[in-house]
Amino acid sequence: MADNKQFELNDIVSMKKPHPCGENQWKVIRVGMDIRIKCMGCQHSVLIPRRQFEKKVKKILEKSEEK
Numbered sequence: 001m002a003d004n005k006q007f008e009l010n011d012i013v014s015m016k017k018p019h020p021c022g023e024n025q026w027k028v029i030r031v032g033m034d035i036r037i038k039c040m041g042c043q044h045s046v047l048i049p050r051r052q053f054e055k056k057v058k059k060i061l062e063k064s065e066e067k
């Protein structure tokens with residue numbers, strides 16, 4: 001995985017496909033075998049297997065400041 005795709009909890013990411021609501025900013029709210037991301041536009045959240053998430057994520061927009 002490329003360095004610019006390293007993600008952590010609470011990061012804001014964009015995906016290759018925007019959410020149907022038109023927003024393309026997602027917050028990573030759970031990290032594990034599956035990744036849960038929440039749409040910043042409509043607050044809808046989806047659970048995606050990690051491997052699939054890594055394929056679908058476009059870039060990390062904002063790194064979490066919480067350590």
Ligand SMILES: [Zn+2]
Pocket residue numbers: 019020021022023039040041042043044
């Ligand atoms: Zn949405």
